[in-house]
Amino acid sequence: MLDNLTARLSRVVKTLKGEARLTEANTQEMLREVRLALLEADVALPVVREFVARVKEKALGEDVAGSLTPGQALVGVVHKELTTLMGGDLGPNATELSLAQQPPAVILMAGLQGSGKTTTTGKLARWLAEGGHVQNGRKTGKKKVLVVSADVYRPAAIEQLKTVAAQAGVDFMPSTADQKPEDIARNALDHARRHHYDVLIVDTAGRLGIDEVLMNEIRALHALLNPIETLFVVDAMLGQDAVNVAKAFNDALPLTGVVLTKLDGDARGGAALSVRQITGKPLKFVGVSEKLAGLEPFHPERMAQRVLGMGDILSLVEEAQRAIDVDEAQKLAAKLKSGDRFDLNDFRSQIAQMKNLGDMGSLLEKLPAQFSQAASQIDGKQANKQVRRMEGILNAMTELERSKPELIKASRKRRIATGAGVQVQEVNRMLAQFEQMQAMMKQMKKGGMAKMMRAMGGMKALRGMKGLPGMK
Template sequence: MLENLSQRLGRVVKTIRGQARLTEANTQEMMREVRLALLEADVALPVVKTFVEQVKQKAMGQEVAASLSPGQALVGVVNRELTDLMGGDLGPEAGELSLAVQPPAVILMAGLQGAGKTTTTGKLARWLAQGNHVQQGRKSGKKKVAVVSTDVYRPAAIEQLKTVAKQADVDWIASESNQKPADIARAALEHAKRQHIDVLIVDTAGRLGIDEVMMQEIQMLHQILNPVETLFVVDAMQGQDAVNTARAFGEALPLTGVVLTKLDGDARGGAALSVRQVTGKPLKFVGVSEKLDGLEPFYPDRMAQRVLGMGDIVSLVEQAQQNIDMAQAEKLASKMKSGDKFDLNDFREQIAQVKKMGDMGSLLEKLPGEMAAAASQLQGGQAEKQLRRTEGILNSMTPLERAKPELLKASRKRRIAAGAGVPVQEVNRLLKQFEQMQDMMKKMKKGGMAKMMRAMGGMKNLGRFGGFGR
């Protein structure tokens, strides 16, 4: 995700940090690199000009000049300006959904065909139903959510939403392709009131391009539904086209926010940095994988840190808290602390916990610095594939073999490899990695944290455990 932009800006940040003294000349050179990085990332030219000018003004200002570490201070300026560029200046509550209304709170999804509206409707419904919504800094609890499709033009659009709703475990309100969109909207609203639905999400028809008929239809739906949120769904990989489309929808509808889909496939990042500036509306969500849990709230400050190579540990911790069985994790930690033997059953449990956290590529990208670089080498679901292979090997073992890895001789290894569909070498590699983990556990028990860090090679091999990297 945004790896091209992250790599370029990451290099610039390293250079800036190393500057003991900032002059007009070296600041000018660094700003030139920042400008080139943004333009190569397909950020809109007016946005680039404004951003560079703002940074330049503050870089030569008193705050940086008077700092004991001017390089670090300039990095801080770039970070703050990048945060504001993506909506940080709108305040922390701008990215929240405004659902504090008399139920049902209606969310209208708008956008072109192929942007991912239907899938995003399901992802958002699941996210709200699971109680992940935050309002004024607090979680607002699980919502009773229903979805409905007014797309009577695209074949199987209604059936697609029905399937997604079932997967998301939310209510689906039936509609037919021979109905008028306006009639579907009115009926859905009445149904939601009768069934005491908290949130009604309305999926609308898209077109391959912006046309007058489409805009008139969605304006009419907006008038009927009076939605509390009108979200524009746009494909991040469209680059400049995404920005132009956002502008057109913003002129036709009173948008309240933007959802940027397919950000996991967007190496450049131009849309993520431009769309808020052009529309004046906050980015509220980003799609980070095709899975139903692949939707994340957008936090400008966290995304700025990720783009600058600083990672996003806060989101990583939140993801862990939401998905990991804390009682099981504490049990394992207690076992390790007491010196009980850490076996392959524990290792298997660890992998199961990691899988609950969602897409591995997305998780790795939240790590800071060089650790995040592992993500760029694991594109196209490679991380998921490696995790499944490791789990397959462990599942091919008997509970006794996982409890006593010393039993695993040649004949058993051949059976395990055949059961998992992998070469015997992969079984050997997994066992070797596991032995390294056991050694670290022993060092932790003895309190030798410094020894453990040396054994880990300064954490350079962290990505190799669980089969990641070779």
């Protein structure tokens, strides 16, 4: 996501050294690079012109403080303007969903066919049902969510939403292709009121292109439902077209926000920088993977940091807090403290925690640029695959074997490999990784992290652990 832009801007930082201040002469080349970087990232030309002009105005004459180089000072200016461009000027709570009304709060999903609207409906429902919603900087707790499809032109869409809703663990309101969209919406709203749902999410029909029939239908639904949120779902990979589509929907509907999908599949990602500027509406969510957990609230400042290679540690920590089972972690800590050894059951729990963290590629993108060399050695998809294989191997073992790994000799390894559908070498590799983890846990119990790192030979040992999932 935005990899090309990040790479170009990181080169910009290195071009100026030893200057006392930013001047017209020493910023000209850097601004040219910024302009090219934005255009290559598919940012709309009017947006690029306005952005570069603002950066130039703010940067000229800026003193370079203390230990900063002019390149770093310019990046500071670029960071502020990127944050503004992506919605930072709208205030700290602008990207939050507004659900403060008499339940049910209605969310209307709009967008073209193929934009990921139905999947995003399921992702958003899951996020709300699991307590992800934040109002004025505070979580508001788990919501009772109902989803319904008003897409009567594509019967598969109704079945798709039913499947996604079941996976997300939220309620689905049945509808059929022979019903009118307005009747579906009216029935769903009545059902949501009578059964005390907090949120009703209505998935609407998409088209392959913008047409008057689509716009009239969604205007009618909007008038009937009076939604508190009308979210425009757009595919990041549309590039420049995303801006045109966003403008058309914004002219037709009183949009309250934008959801940018498939951001993980586009190294350019310029639509993220253009859509908000063109529509004037905040980006509220981004889709970062195909998984139901692959929806992230959008934070302009954090995204600006990621674009400039500063990483997004806050989002990384928040994901870890959501995914990690604190009780399980405390049980393991108590077990090790009491003198019990780390066994394969504990190792399996750790693997499960890793899976809960979600897509490895998405997590690695949030690391600051100084870790990019190490992160580049990890293939996110391969890492996910390896984690699943390791879990399969562990599940193929008996409870006794996981409790007493020393029992696993040649014949047992062959049986485990057959049960997991892998080669014996993979079982050996996983056991070797377990032994490394066991040694680390033992070292931590004896004297903490410092001793453990000395025992491992610092980061050199980490680089040598080629057997870890996804490591080349």
